[in-house]
Amino acid sequence: MARQLPYQTVKEIFTRFEASEPEPKGELHHLNAFTLLVAVALSAQATDAGVNKATGPLFPVADTPQKMLDLGEEGLTGYIKSIGLYRNKARNVIRMSRILVEEHGGEVPSSRAALEALPGVGRKTANVVLNMWWGHPAQAVDTHILRVGNRTGIAPGKDPVAVERAIEDHVPAEFQRHAHHWLILHGRYICVARKPKCKACLISDLCAYEDKTT
Structure with a gap:
């Protein structure tokens, strides 16, 4: 588990996520x-x-x-x-x-x-x-977010509820609504479990992960 990143660092991380994908979407298809x-x-x-x-x-x-x-x-x-x-x-x-x-x-x-x-x-x-659906700033912590939160220092915690609380406590309010989508997508495609793609990562210079891949 990495140390908790400072507030300004977390803010910069989500500023970059937002600039890269302003309206992230979940990947489950639904009609209503x-x-x-x-x-x-x-x-x-x-x-x-x-x-x-x-x-x-x-x-x-x-x-x-x-x-x-x-x-x-x-x-x-x-x-x-x-x-x-x-x-x-x-x-x-x-x-x-x-x-x-x-x-x-x-x-x-x-x-x-x-x-x-x-x-x-x-x-x-x-x-x-x-x-x-309802637009609440709720944080749905799955295995990707649990891994990314702890590996990067964005939101460390020993279990999903702890990581959820860390996101609520440390991610600036303006990013709360989309926070879990940015983190899920980052964990699914960049900060993958076995060998994170650090060279392709837009927050690698801010991340607290010590064993970055080259």
Whole structure:
């Protein structure tokens, strides 16, 4: 775990991220708040590309909680069986859809507590939906952000919640809304796990990582 970088250094890092990509986007395909919620729930221990391949045919058929209930667990399974843990995920999506219909009028709630009360929805999933759909400055910490936060010193912490808090505490407010997207994309394509691409990195001169590749 690298030391926490000074505030001005973190500010410069995100200034560069913003200049490079002013409006970063998540890579999970979705049509509305419900399909975003389903896509994120399906993405646990799966790649975005794999989820997109499965949901491409699914979402035109079931883009609301009621349509998902009408499809049923077995029908849903047929669409998502290429995704890891698909049986458990199908069960959770159907249960989630039923709760949305019965308790939320078929709408996706905009509160973290209500989202986390849904089957198969943890803090990370809730934060993605809050950020991407509702525009909240929520930080969805995945393995990429956990690695980048600790390796660079942008937001060190021993677990996802600690890194989430570090982002909230140390990243300037004007960058909070897009912070997790910049960090995810940086971890996915530049600051990769085994051999980070330091020569191609736009923040390598600011990063606290000691074992930079050459």
